[in-house]
Amino acid sequence: KPLALPGAHVVVTGGSSGIGKCIAIECYKQGAFITLVARNEDKLLQAKKEIEKHSINDKQVVLCISVDVSQDYSQVENVIKQAQEKLGPVDMLVNCAGMSLSGKFEDLEVSTFERLMSVNYLGSVYPSRAVITTMKERRVGRIVFVSSQAGQLGLFGFTAYSSSKFAIRGLAEALQMEVKPYNVYVTVAYPPDTDTPGFAEENKTKPLETRLISETVSVCKPEQVAKQIVKDAIQGNFNSSIGSDGYMLSSLTCGMAPVTSITEGLQQVVTMGLFRTIALFYLGSFDSIVRRCMMQRAKSEIADKTA
Ligand SMILES: NC(=O)C1=CN([C@@H]2O[C@H](COP(=O)(O)OP(=O)(O)OC[C@H]3O[C@@H](n4cnc5c(N)ncnc54)[C@H](OP(=O)(O)O)[C@@H]3O)[C@@H](O)[C@H]2O)C=CC1
Numbered sequence: 001k002p003l004a005l006p007g008a009h010v011v012v013t014g015g016s017s018g019i020g021k022c023i024a025i026e027c028y029k030q031g032a033f034i035t036l037v038a039r040n041e042d043k044l045l046q047a048k049k050e051i052e053k054h055s056i057n058d059k060q061v062v063l064c065i066s067v068d069v070s071q072d073y074s075q076v077e078n079v080i081k082q083a084q085e086k087l088g089p090v091d092m093l094v095n096c097a098g099m100s101l102s103g104k105f106e107d108l109e110v111s112t113f114e115r116l117m118s119v120n121y122l123g124s125v126y127p128s129r130a131v132i133t134t135m136k137e138r139r140v141g142r143i144v145f146v147s148s149q150a151g152q153l154g155l156f157g158f159t160a161y162s163s164s165k166f167a168i169r170g171l172a173e174a175l176q177m178e179v180k181p182y183n184v185y186v187t188v189a190y191p192p193d194t195d196t197p198g199f200a201e202e203n204k205t206k207p208l209e210t211r212l213i214s215e216t217v218s219v220c221k222p223e224q225v226a227k228q229i230v231k232d233a234i235q236g237n238f239n240s241s242i243g244s245d246g247y248m249l250s251s252l253t254c255g256m257a258p259v260t261s262i263t264e265g266l267q268q269v270v271t272m273g274l275f276r277t278i279a280l281f282y283l284g285s286f287d288s289i290v291r292r293c294m295m296q297r298a299k300s301e302i303a304d305k306t307a
């Protein structure tokens, strides 16, 4: 039942940086053939070199493809075809290309909502749409979506980002129900803040409130997140989370998500009430952070005026 990675073809979008690159390395270490998909060719080549250092046999290949996953479906379909011609049918697709922009609702450009929805959501639909038919025909496959803890709860500053990550969950649940009889398994990962180039970029414009609330959960290493995601994908687990807060959040927000084992279902049933109780305290503390920041700003405005 677990997917055998040795000799498998794994496609990683966003594979040239951060979590995606670490997922590619993790799969390569286990004997997979890799296709990296991202836009910037220099970063792709750099990542390819880094991944190739971890080879376990001399047949392994890392293929690089430069394409924007969010723009044009036929373009994405074409590059996936090219990759399949070179490395065989895709056994596992990891949709990791994505980006984050934060700010108060009224401060975010309308175009930011469009951009995040097209990169984070449509950028996961297109590659998945391009591989699913072959996976169903072969009765083999794994599709991984990288959402976020911010795809499990909405928080200050993430009106555009959270919604694009929530959308992925709906897509994944519906798709899993369709493809399960064909032995194709869908995994949704909900990483916490993770130390990547993308995270550093995001922090340049993050509102104070968002930062303070996010600091409830500590920052993870991308290698650790990648290890967990690959493990869950191989197993065919629908849910992939990290740490005790990740565990609590996933249990609490399980909703109508499919279960992978009886144990998982039982744990959700038993822990739900307790985790909701804990969550209420978190929500209270988030609201007080937001209120404190508002009062602080009002105070410094008055100070500015009198000065
Ligand atoms: N880091 C974090 O704190 C967390 C991240 N996540 C999610 O994990 C994923 C990876 O994040 P992270 O590793 O931090 O990101 P990075 O910014 O470090 O890497 C993003 C990768 O995606 C590629 N990419 C971005 N846009 C596109 C596009 N339109 N078409 C093709 N490729 C694209 C980038 O390459 P290029 O720019 O060359 O195209 C790069 O390879 C994202 O979906 C993010 O939302 C979730 C939770 C926490």
Ligand SMILES: CCCCCCCCCCCCCCCC(=O)[C@@H](N)CO
Pocket: 099, 100, 147, 148, 149, 150, 155, 191, 192, 193, 194, 198, 199, 202, 213, 214, 216, 217, 245, 248, 249, 252, 275, 276, 278, 279, 282
């Ligand atoms: C029982 C209840 C437990 C509650 C725990 C609550 C924790 C809330 C913290 C949310 C942090 C959001 C991280 C977003 C990361 C991300 O996607 C960006 N870094 C993207 O780059």
